[in-house]
Amino acid sequence: MSSLPESFASRASRMTASEIRELLKLLDKPGLISFAGGIPDPALFPAQEFADAFARGLEPDQQAQSLQYSVSEGYLPLREWIVGQIAKIGVPCDADNVLITSGSQQALDYLGKLFLSPGDTALVGYPTYLGALAAFNAYEPRYDQLSVSGNRTAASYAEGAGADGSEVKFAYLSADFANPTGETLGQQGRENLLALSEELGCAVIEDAAYQSLRYDGDPVQPVLATEIARKGSIEECRTIYCGSFSKTLSPGLRVGWVVAAKPVISQMVLIKQAADLHTPSLNQIAVHDVASRIFDSHVETVRSAYRQRRDAMLAALSEHMPEGVSWTRPEGGMFVWLTLPSGLNGAALLAKSIETVGVAFVPGGAFYADESGANTIRLSFSLSDADEINEGIRRLGHVVRTC
Incomplete structure (x- = not known):
């Protein structure tokens, strides 16, 4: 084994793998409903507009600028x-x-x-x-x-x-x-x-x-x-x-x-x-x-789509989460933050949720500099439609009840 790690700077010990990046590897698991990634929906990317823009950027009179330092x-x-x-x-x-x-x-x-x-x-x-x-x-x-x-x-x-x-x-x-x-x-x-x-x-x-x-x-x-x-x-x-x-x-x-x-x-x-x-x-x-x-018209399209998904998640949480669970009600963005009953551990809940009902999320402890917040989790609504959100939250609510 290489001895080079012994020569790493002290700061290297502060560099750890992102829990979110690791969770993204689970997205291809068959049947998994993921509220983990917090990434934009690729169906909303203005792909054709970018294809046209790149083509214009590579036209002969633009190449010297677009391909140069x-x-x-x-x-x-x-x-x-x-x-x-x-x-x-x-x-x-x-x-x-x-x-x-x-x-x-x-x-x-x-x-x-x-x-x-x-x-x-x-x-x-x-x-x-x-x-x-x-x-x-x-x-x-x-x-x-x-x-x-x-x-x-x-x-x-x-x-x-x-x-x-x-x-x-x-x-x-x-x-x-x-x-x-x-x-x-x-x-x-x-x-x-x-x-x-x-x-x-x-x-x-x-x-x-x-x-x-x-x-x-x-x-x-x-x-x-x-x-x-x-x-x-x-x-x-x-x-x-x-x-x-x-x-x-x-x-x-x-x-x-x-x-x-x-x-x-x-x-x-x-x-x-x-x-x-x-x-x-x-x-x-x-x-x-x-x-x-x-930009302005496209952002309005994105807002409309995510607004519906945000509303679907808040409605599903109200319907399926047991007493003792609370959550934020965001006016925008991609995330809802859940606080679980005292004694529940988000990381342990994730393992059980993936194994038993096929639902992924991010344990909240990763977001605390002091490694506290064990009874919190982050849910993202950006990648799922309303039906999938409702089904995923229903399953997750069942897991919370049985923990």
Whole structure:
């Protein structure tokens, strides 16, 4: 056996396999109903529009640009299109405030690299997005539980970090239809978050991967928009906004973006130059082509489909879940978060559910930095139709009753 693992950096021990990626391997099991993946429905991808866009991108007069090395900041027309879109939600900026990344997951990795020295503190929700923990873990932070209720002082966060000789470097959250809970942070919570960041002198990382997928309720202004309204300019802001086309157009093309003050973007450009030079030019050109033609109408189609599935899951939970089980009621996104009766273990329930009734989901403990939350599970409604959702929840309810 190779002895090379003995030479791995200490951070390698913090890198673990994603439970979600492992669960995706189960999707091909015959008869399995999966609420695990949290991935877009491929039937909703604008495949023909992308086929046409790639064909245009490979025409002779475009090949030199689409197949060549490019600038690390990203394809300028796409960055300008993003500028126009985020202006609609209260974020005025220019193209130099935008960096194109290989999905928003790459943005999280870069931000971990930019801000975290070993032992520094990252504030995250309990629970929070598993992919964010995976991205940050490599930079060896300590975690503290982010609270925006106003019940915890900035001094208590600073004291906890200082006990280990570290600093609080950022607060990370998904403010709209969060993965895994589906919950949305209200305006007062966003105000509290900004006040906390000012007191701590730390950044705010706003993961907006699901921001476009609102099905009902009144929109809440992005954290970055709230901060700009206070300070007058994005250049004065601590908030870093991460967006993605993965949930609206296509995850496989791996095109996301970051919007932030120019000093942050400039430093992230240097990281990108060292990592992969730039996001694939042809993919950026195709995404710009499709987005500029059909983005709004296509997103409305996606919303309509997922809204029906969200409603079907909430109805099925009300019908089939026993007493003692509670769940969130998201206004958008792809997820419903269940809290099981005390004493039930989500991981054990998953094993029994797959074995006996053929239903998969994600145990909630994976989303906690402190490995708590054993009696929680995440359900995604994005890949199943109403009948399959009802049948899957019926089966799952039976398993919960018998545990």
